[in-house]
Amino acid sequence: MGRWEPGAGGRLREAALNLYLERGFEQTMVADIAERAGVTARTFFRYFADKREVLFDAAAELEEKSLAALEAAPATASPLEAVAAALDAVAAIIGHDRALARTRHAVITANADLRERELIKLAHMSAALADGLRRRGIGDAEASLAAETGSAVYRVAFQRWVDADDLDLREAIDQSFAQLRTLTASD
Template identity: 65%
Template structure:
């Protein structure tokens, strides 16, 4: 093992994101990421399985946050209220990393394989939310619909947040998008 480096994981993420934006994801090597961060490739592999992992390491933590929030919602909350609480937790976690999120989004949008990976992560998030709702006693199809609707709100709100020149927080935009979905479905 090499010597301990302060905040190696954060420096590697930062360096990777810079290079992905500058050169494109495919054109960037792990050696270049490590060099930009002032670390070795060996250190890189202590934190990430590969260069794709830098972009998706946060997804598992995001899922944990969402599910923990869902589970701490009072039993009296409706399925969509519980989902909204989970989205609030996601907004709190991601909200502090707008610049990172914005760059990550542009890197993923530019690469078909990464877009597919992101779809899979979102489907996994939806499945975890639905399972969490079923554990709260919500019926099967209600749980699936509420979870899918929640992920739809999450995606649309997230894209607006990273895409718009706005100072408004992600949580505010998520709540707005949920209201928007409510208005859309009411008019059908």
Template identity: 55%
Template sequence: MGRWEPNARGRLVQAAMELYGERGYEQTTVAEIASRAGLTERTFFRHFADKREVLFWGGGELQELLVSSVADAPDSTAPIDAVAAAFEAAAAQLQERREHSRQRQAIIAANAELRERELIKLESFASALADALRLRGVADTAASLAAEAGVAVFKIAFVRWLATGQPDFPQLIRESFDELKALTAGAGVT
């Protein structure tokens, strides 16, 4: 086994994605993932708590990016605009991982437990964003509304990005936030 080769985490993720795609999430074991990656189960558990976390391990970093983007926004930035800028930054980070994101989303969509875990992750993003807005002096209700609306816009834009040929995910995020603003302003509502 090549267990001393570099990038064990990346190899495990690649092996898991391949196996989940070939056999399905439920039918894939940690032992099979480790074996496909040329690693041991022990190495797998050094990197991931369970096979589900292979699909969610980057969520903490993405949440940190969202929160720091809100915190770093100029003081004069409206709450929804700070959230929009945060999701644009996240989209820029995800931009180069489109095929991985497409595969990941298909795996999650096929499994109720994974869909639930994805919703928990998104709720965590909303909560962290609302807290970051409150630290900027935004009132509780406004902070929660901006954060939840931001997550909703991100979800819709993400699905559109994966389903369409549009290559620029940050631009799609901007357009989606502009649509939300137009909708809430009453423009274009029929």
């Protein structure tokens, strides 16, 4: 996920997300986005391959940074601690702009195709983190379980964060991990 960055890219992203929310994703054309951002459609395509990319262009960065954080975790870190480090890296990228995240989330939630795309991106990231854990010497099933559990923790934390007014995304993740420990302890 990007930021409300300055310049044409930032204006295009802001215009696109607001139009998707107001009119619906399907109903918004690239020409509408460019017009609202005060640029040409040609400029839009300098920043984004298509209108869906406005929503998903940060997935590669998120996966790369979270994997780097997992790999940089101390060798003594438990599997879930390494996953928590990866989620911290995600929070560092998207956690500073709840308004952007909330708008993007509302747009995705309103459209079945976009929900599926988001699900696939998250599954891809979870698989990458599981592979990263295997490279740290964690067993196959344990690595998958830790990565998938981390993914569950993240999704729940993210939802609470976008719904909240003053909760920090990092705090929300910490709280979800604490809730997971409570759940498994009472199992």
